[in-house]
Amino acid sequence: MSDDPKITPCLWFDTNAEEAAAFYISVFGAGAIVDVTRNGPDGPGPEGSVLAMTFEVAGQRFQAINGGPVFPFTEAISMSVACKDQAEVDHYWNALLDGGGKESQCGWLKDRFGLSWQIVPEALPRLLKQGDKAQSARVMQAMMQMVKLDVAKLEAAYHGQ
Incomplete structure (x- = not known):
């Protein structure tokens, strides 16, 4: 059995998932960025920007994506x-x-x-x-x-x- 959680909330951001993750980690004082996937030259976002990421805050793992303004x-x-x-x-x-x-x-x-x-x-x-x-x-x-x-x-x- 893996140590990875079976269910992880995924949060949809416009373009600021990385900023939000850093903010939540700072608020709770416990956490880390676990993994970051950045856009390549073919997008969908600007090359090098965050496409998706995983972070932990106070023992809870989250996924985050920069999916645009479609789903607030x-x-x-x-x-x-x-x-x-x-x-x-x-x-x-x-x-x-x-x-x-x-x-x-x-x-x-x-x-x-x-x-x-x-x-x-x-x-x-x-x-x-x-x-x-x-x-x-x-x-x-x-x-x-x-x-x-x-x-x-x-x-x-x-x-x-």
Whole structure:
């Protein structure tokens, strides 16, 4: 059996797959470019530019292609980042917005490449699952009012404050 993963997400970029991979590696502080295939003299892109590549970020392998503007990202696919605390939420939120990202709601954002991310503190699923229905409902209601998730406010909602 190979050490290569059986399923690897493939991200379609216009022309900036290499820039995106470097950005994601810098945001998460762990990763590497694994392989790069460059265009030859017969294209489809400019000779020497990236056609396809494989990179890893925080232990997850991705493929990326520069396929042109035909298929932009939508919210139908997002990357979910599990954060241990508010400091991690703040770090990833701010880093992924850097350079032109856009905030959404309920802990979602789009980075400057248009890829959607969910920045989720570990407290959210825990608070939604434990306790009674009223506590879970208060947490859900609080989350629905947020842009970036706030652990202290989620916990306060859980406790009825």
